[in-house]
Amino acid sequence: MILLDGKALSEKIKEEVKVEVAQLVEEKHITPGLAVILVGNDAASATYVASKAKSCKNAGIYSVVHEMPDSITQEELLETIEMMNNNPKLDGILVQLPLPKHIDTTVVLEAINPLKDVDGFHPYNVGRMVSNLDSFLPATPFGVMRMFQEYGIELSGKNVVVIGSSDIVGKPMAALLTNAKATVTVCNSRTKDLASHTKAADIVVIAVGVPHLLKGDMLKDGAVVIDVGINRLDTGKLTGDADFEDCKDKCTHITPVPGGVGPMTIGMLLKNTLKAAKLREKRESK
Numbered sequence: 667m668i669l670l671d672g673k674a675l676s677e678k679i680k681e682e683v684k685v686e687v688a689q690l691v692e693e694k695h696i697t698p699g700l701a702v703i704l705v706g707n708d709a710a711s712a713t714y715v716a717s718k719a720k721s722c723k724n725a726g727i728y729s730v731v732h733e734m735p736d737s738i739t740q741e742e743l744l745e746t747i748e749m750m751n752n753n754p755k756l757d758g759i760l761v762q763l764p765l766p767k768h769i770d771t772t773v774v775l776e777a778i779n780p781l782k783d784v785d786g787f788h789p790y791n792v793g794r795m796v797s798n799l800d801s802f803l804p805a806t807p808f809g810v811m812r813m814f815q816e817y818g819i820e821l822s823g824k825n826v827v828v829i830g831s832s833d834i835v836g837k838p839m840a841a842l843l844t845n846a847k848a849t850v851t852v853c854n855s856r857t858k859d860l861a862s863h864t865k866a867a868d869i870v871v872i873a874v875g876v877p878h879l880l881k882g883d884m885l886k887d888g889a890v891v892i893d894v895g896i897n898r899l900d901t902g903k904l905t906g907d908a909d910f911e912d913c914k915d916k917c918t919h920i921t922p923v924p925g926g927v928g929p930m931t932i933g934m935l936l937k938n939t940l941k942a943a944k945l946r947e948k949r950e951s952k
């Protein structure tokens with residue numbers, strides 16, 4: 667069984683980005699810039715945003731965190747995004763989710779300039795991704811695809827089950843796997859007899875937020891398990907959606923939690939921000 671080490675791979679990606687950013691600054695005099703909007707005081711979101719800001723700094727990317735109270739109106743939030751859309755020094759705009767209930771998330775995400783949509787959530791980028799055209803890819807599924815590449819896991823012709831159909835992970839994951847010529851089944855909370863699907867899968871990607879939902883007896887021998895879930899138990903311990911101890915002996919490859927898919931997300935966000943800066947340079951040089 668091979669452990670898919672997202673922490674080590676993420677550090678490798680961050681180093682790649684750092685080298686390319688330095689090159690862009692030296693040769694083109696462009697410093698990539700990322701703006702993160704944080705609404706409210708959700709502790710998990712604040713921790714994640716702080717980690718993004720630190721990673722940006724280490725990679726040589728200019729970053730700014732725009733904090734807003736959860737009493738902010740939708741109109742005020744949209745005005746801030748428009749200001750950022752018009753700021754030539756900002757290549758990427760990221761709105762940390764979830765947003766307060768009085769704000770329409772769809773309207774907010776659609777207000778971001780698609781060329782600055784480094785989260786890959788704008789319908790323009792989603793459409794291009796599904797059509798297998800160049801676009802900004804959502805960071806978590808993008809990170810999983812990089813893992814497959816890094817560890818030489820073949821996707822073409824493989825049976826893949828994606829458990830979870832969220833807009834952030836499940837749906838884009840299914841689209842990227844389909845584009846890679848995998849045969850993809852998407853399961854959700856209404857799926858009957860989940861095990862009948864997973865037992866036929868060469869690869870299982872699970873992202874539902876239910877601790878230890880996936881058990882070893884639901885897998886065939888030699889399966890690959892990608893666990894995107896991260897859950898905090900009453901004991902304070904972090905665990906995934908797959909029962910790692912129960913599943914590992916059935917697998918050729920499996921991601922740990924923590925230290926698997928999680929660290930990849932920030933690494934791929936940095937790659938998207940760098941990509942946006944390079945696209946800006948191309949537009950400006952025309």
